[in-house]
Amino acid sequence: MVKKLIKIRHITIKIRFSALYLVQIWRLLLKKPMLKPLLVLMTRWPAANRCKTRLAKQIGGFQAAKIQKKLISHTIEVSKGLEESGSIDIKLAVDGIGKKKIISWAKNNCIQKACSQGRGNLGVRMKKQIISSQRSRRKITNRARDVIIIGTDLVNICPAEIELAFSSLNKDKLVIGPSEDGGYWLIGFSKDIINPQMYWPFSGIKWGSDSVLKETIARARLRDIKYKLIHKKNDIDIISDLIEWQK
Secondary structure, three states: OHHHHHHHHHHHHHHHHHHHHHHHHHHHHHOOOOOOOEEEEEEEOOOOOOOOHHHHHHHOHHHHHHHHHHHHHHHHHHHHHHHHOOOOEEEEEEEOOOHHHHHHHHHHOOOOOEEEOOOOOHHHHHHHHHHHHHHHHHHHHOOOOOEEEEOOOOOOOOHHHHHHHHHHOOOOOEEEEEEOOOOEEEEEEOOOOOOOOOOOOOOOOOOOOOOHHHHHHHHHHHOOOOEEEOOOEOOOOOHHHHHHHHO
């Protein structure tokens, strides 16, 4: 009789332990994974006559492509340093080559996420990156995340500036890095305003003109969207911009 009682007690303890174990597993399954903000690097394939067309007219296609390659390498190095610290995810969005070559190029640079920019003007291609980044993440978490887009045309970009931009999105809904030509080298959106119907920053803008920044800010103000401007920089687009390269 005593042996039976001991056996029953052991079985009861095991059942209780199993129930507690299952509860812990269930809690872990219900717990949503940590969301990291996303940094999208938009670039062109660095080949002669496929990139830096304005600069190529002045110094030749091969020299322009070499400069583009160095700029891309620098941007990737800075971005990967932030990703390896665990603070952000990065994604490479490429124009000028096919999907297979994009994947291969990304792997060679130790980048896990890469895609084609797709067709359309700059605004259309940026919007595609913003929306696709949310769709892929919502399959896992059902939540949005902050997204910043930068180009790969800057000599002096540094981790602190990207960190500043992301931290700004904790308070502001929009962050912009102005460029000397009237455009911007960085634009970022808080997860609070990202949605598939977000056309205002991308449609009807005169891309490549000196009014891009002013028009974007005007549209943000019209919608009462709080924004922050960070450091102004100069893209390398023409031969006079190479002065930055020599500093």
